[in-house]
Amino acid sequence: EAGVVQSPRYKIIEKKQPVAFWCNPISGHNTLYWYRQNLGQGPELLIRYENEEAVDDSQLPKDRFSAERLKGVDSTLKIQPAELGDSAVYLCASRRGGGQGRMNTEAFFGQGTRLTVV
Amino acid sequence: DAKTTQPPSMDCAEGRAANLPCNHSTISGNEYVYWYRQIHSQGPQYIIHGLKNNETNEMASLIITEDRKSSTLILPHATLRDTAVYYCIVRVASGGYQKVTFGTGTKLQVIP
Numbered sequence A: 001e002a003g004v005v006q007s008p009r010y011k012i013i014e015k016k017q018p019v020a021f022w023c024n025p026i027s028g029h030n031t032l033y034w035y036r037q038n039l040g041q042g043p044e045l046l047i048r049y050e051n052e053e054a055v056d057d058s059q060l061p062k063d064r065f066s067a068e069r070l071k072g073v074d075s076t077l078k079i080q081p082a083e084l085g086d087s088a089v090y091l092c093a094s095r096r097g098g099g100q101g102r103m104n105t106e107a108f109f110g111q112g113t114r115l116t117v118v
Numbered sequence B: 001d002a003k004t005t006q007p008p009s010m011d012c013a014e015g016r017a018a019n020l021p022c023n024h025s026t027i028s029g030n031e032y033v034y035w036y037r038q039i040h041s042q043g044p045q046y047i048i049h050g051l052k053n054n055e056t057n058e059m060a061s062l063i064i065t066e067d068r069k070s071s072t073l074i075l076p077h078a079t080l081r082d083t084a085v086y087y088c089i090v091r092v093a094s095g096g097y098q099k100v101t102f103g104t105g106t107k108l109q110v111i112p
Helices: none
Strands: A005-007 A010-013 A019-024 A031-037 A044-050 A053-056 A065-068 A075-079 A088-095 A113-117 B009-013 B018-023 B031-038 B045-050 B061-064 B070-075 B084-092 B106-111
Touching: A005 A088, A010 A019, A019 A088, A019 A113, A031 A075, A044 A065, A044 A075, A075 A088, B009 B018, B018 B031, B018 B084, B018 B106, B031 B061, B045 B061, B045 B070, B070 B084
Parallel strands: A010 A113, B009 B106
Antiparallel strands: A005 A019, A019 A075, A031 A044, A031 A088, A044 A053, A065 A075, A088 A113, B018 B070, B031 B045, B031 B084, B061 B070, B084 B106
16 A cells, blocks of 8 residues: 655745645545644644545644645645745645544654755 | 653663653543654654553554553664654544644664
8 A cells, every 4th residue: 555645755946936745645544634844843733634624724824825635635735935934844644534443543644845945 | 632741862772672751741531642753854653552551563562651641652672773753642533633743752862
């Protein structure tokens, strides 16, 4: 079974430019998360989807960040315009959901996209 | 979600048991204890989780105190590949909407 796939793996852009990250979750996983991880810190949740609905986006800087999950499968996270402080690793994770066992509650993470804004 | 406290770093000799502590004194009755680890340049990886009973799987053992205010992750025979940042998280696991909130974790260095 393929894991969570993210692309690109690395991205370097100039400030004020737009950037987009793509995530393909594990097939059948209803819950999808986007996290941001700054150097030396743990991941911080940006947004959580249950199927195609964004149910927790309280940490998403809505003035410049946007996300979508069309048809409840793939998701994209966009930043426009990017700022120097947006340099971080952006992680996508997915979870099956629907119960308490490990199969339902374990979240699987992708390798992340490392963004450098110069 | 309840807050957790972990030591920032630990060393462990290769082949010895690594015992990683976590305090979660404000844990609620319906919150589980989860452990993830993150090897350099990779995404976090699930290790184990439990509610109140001790748990064991192929990767590790989880010991939860009777009052559930703290827990210990045990890697029985640490290898160099276990060098990583280990995150202890508490959250509701059953139904509803939930999120995983990470702290800064414990950086485990396995020494040859």
